[in-house]
Amino acid sequence: MVSEETLNATVKRMEKFSPDMARLIVEFPYGSLYARPGLDLKQRSLLTIAAMLASGAATQLDFHIKGALNVGLAPDEIVEAVMHCVSYAGFPKTLDAMFVVMKVFEEQGITYGEG
Structure with missing residues (x-):
């Protein structure tokens, strides 16, 4: 959350x-x-990210990525969830979402993919 x-x-x-x-x-x-009941907060956060991405709600996505980090999702889990959506939601929406992930990670001081 x-x-x-x-x-x-x-x-x-x-x-x-x-x-x-x-x-x-x-x-x-x-x-x-x-x-x-039935899903934990991490599962709900992943579903929320996927739903926001698929519906094109990128302006709300940063709020939910921060929430996913807050409930204990690892940065790599968030990135993989976004990448998984590419074949279902398409490249434009997935790239928009990944740019939001990158922005949130930068704001939070999370390094990812540098190597």
């Missing part, structure tokens, strides 16, 4: 525009979906 600080910033920004949407972005995914 994303850090409480990141979630709070997103919710506060949305509250100024639409309090109902701010409530829904917390209540539905985190109160209903993430609380369900």
